[in-house]
Amino acid sequence: MALNPSDTALWPAPQASGAVDATVHVPGSKSVTNRALVLAALASEPGWLRRPLRSRDTLLMAAALREMGVGIEEGVGPDGTGETWRVLPAGLRGPATVDVGNAGTVMRFLPPVAALADGPVRFDGDPRSYERPLHGVIDALRVLGARIDDDGRGALPLTVHGSGALDGGPVEIDASSSSQFVSALLLSGPRFNQGVEVRHVGSSLPSMPHIRMTVDMLRAVGAQVDTPESGGEPNVWRVTPGALLGRDLTIEPDLSNAQPFLAAALVTGGRVVIPAWPARTTQPGDRLREIFTEMGGSCELTEYGLVFTGSGAIHGIDVDLGEVGELTPGIAAVAALADSPSTLRGVSHLRLHETDRLAALTKEINELGGDVTETADGLHIRPRPLHGGIFHTYEDHRMATAGAIIGLAVEGVQIENVGTTAKTLPDFPDLWTGMLGSDRP
Ligand SMILES: O=C(O)C1=C[C@@H](OP(=O)(O)O)[C@@H](O)[C@H](O)C1
Numbered sequence: 001m002a003l004n005p006s007d008t009a010l011w012p013a014p015q016a017s018g019a020v021d022a023t024v025h026v027p028g029s030k031s032v033t034n035r036a037l038v039l040a041a042l043a044s045e046p047g048w049l050r051r052p053l054r055s056r057d058t059l060l061m062a063a064a065l066r067e068m069g070v071g072i073e074e075g076v077g078p079d080g081t082g083e084t085w086r087v088l089p090a091g092l093r094g095p096a097t098v099d100v101g102n103a104g105t106v107m108r109f110l111p112p113v114a115a116l117a118d119g120p121v122r123f124d125g126d127p128r129s130y131e132r133p134l135h136g137v138i139d140a141l142r143v144l145g146a147r148i149d150d151d152g153r154g155a156l157p158l159t160v161h162g163s164g165a166l167d168g169g170p171v172e173i174d175a176s177s178s179s180q181f182v183s184a185l186l187l188s189g190p191r192f193n194q195g196v197e198v199r200h201v202g203s204s205l206p207s208m209p210h211i212r213m214t215v216d217m218l219r220a221v222g223a224q225v226d227t228p229e230s231g232g233e234p235n236v237w238r239v240t241p242g243a244l245l246g247r248d249l250t251i252e253p254d255l256s257n258a259q260p261f262l263a264a265a266l267v268t269g270g271r272v273v274i275p276a277w278p279a280r281t282t283q284p285g286d287r288l289r290e291i292f293t294e295m296g297g298s299c300e301l302t303e304y305g306l307v308f309t310g311s312g313a314i315h316g317i318d319v320d321l322g323e324v325g326e327l328t329p330g331i332a333a334v335a336a337l338a339d340s341p342s343t344l345r346g347v348s349h350l351r352l353h354e355t356d357r358l359a360a361l362t363k364e365i366n367e368l369g370g371d372v373t374e375t376a377d378g379l380h381i382r383p384r385p386l387h388g389g390i391f392h393t394y395e396d397h398r399m400a401t402a403g404a405i406i407g408l409a410v411e412g413v414q415i416e417n418v419g420t421t422a423k424t425l426p427d428f429p430d431l432w433t434g435m436l437g438s439d440r441p
């Protein structure tokens, strides 16, 4: 895989010479692509993904499904309109070996799929993947009838001994550390003998839009899903067993990866257009329209896409990001450049993301002269004049893009291992310099 996770090379983050004025074509959504791959692999007929994201996380998902016997043909669509993947479902097989890298979607969505394979599937990944929570998926699968060997920590590495089918049925989980536990069980649920009923019993549940994305995408391939929002009990999701359809799905641009480009408009008082911004979406990045407007910008959603304009002023914000945690690094970067303090709340689970994002943001912004403190569930950010220096990224794509945002306004910021953006946005450095190449004179 074209990624060197321990690359220590430094990338001089370009400073903006003026207000940006650019159109940025943002590649497909990681979360939608990886759900679409799983659902297409579990379907009873072939399906198509148009404009899928090609990044480390999605190529790992495709490679893992191929390992289990699924056909995935990469090519250009019949009408020549960009990349299209054809997914040919097949009897899932083991023995197989899955490299999850550090992809939450791969490490959580695939063990339930592996329980349906007819042999052992071994899961391993980057060192950080051993530390990320997986107990919700492992414990639930055991309750639902699967045999899993792990080292007793409820984490990777592990082997799922698939037996060709899984009983399924009701299960209680604590998904307060990751919504992906719920999504994982629901995605494979139609293929369990009794379907699945997932009851979340934890204190809080992050990233609700991502659970809605799972439910919407399941329904789009013909699954019957009952949810709290459709009149069911609070915190209970029920999936009826049944065959899934193969669909022809166009993947939306990744709105969370649009964040640094929108931030560039805010930070430079410029204008950025993101074509194909969906009018209706479950992606958490859609909340940026509201959040970045409160922080000083304005936006207009047209048939062509989103037009986002900065005013030249950047305001602090007090906001609960529990539903949209993956937006935190980019918001923190903008907040560090604002004209008033910010409080970001509801994101304690970010300590178990790609890195401990609360600690990493605090340390790196403070090393550039900032004044950030960690709270129990977030960050306090008091803007101060920043200076250049090395911005470490901890193999976290969103740390790299956060550093690039700060670099727009601060001379001499150097991003360590910008290549880590390959997790979800391999084109980041080129898109970024391309956007700046369109600076107004
Ligand atoms: O289901 C998904 O595609 C995701 C869910 C969220 O995970 P958590 O609930 O673990 O934060 C999010 O942060 C991650 O980037 C993608």
Ligand SMILES: C=C(OP(=O)(O)O)C(=O)O
Binding pocket: 102, 103, 104, 105, 326, 353, 354, 398, 424
């Ligand atoms: C938390 C993230 O990723 P993952 O899917 O690996 O959990 C993220 O992309 O911000």
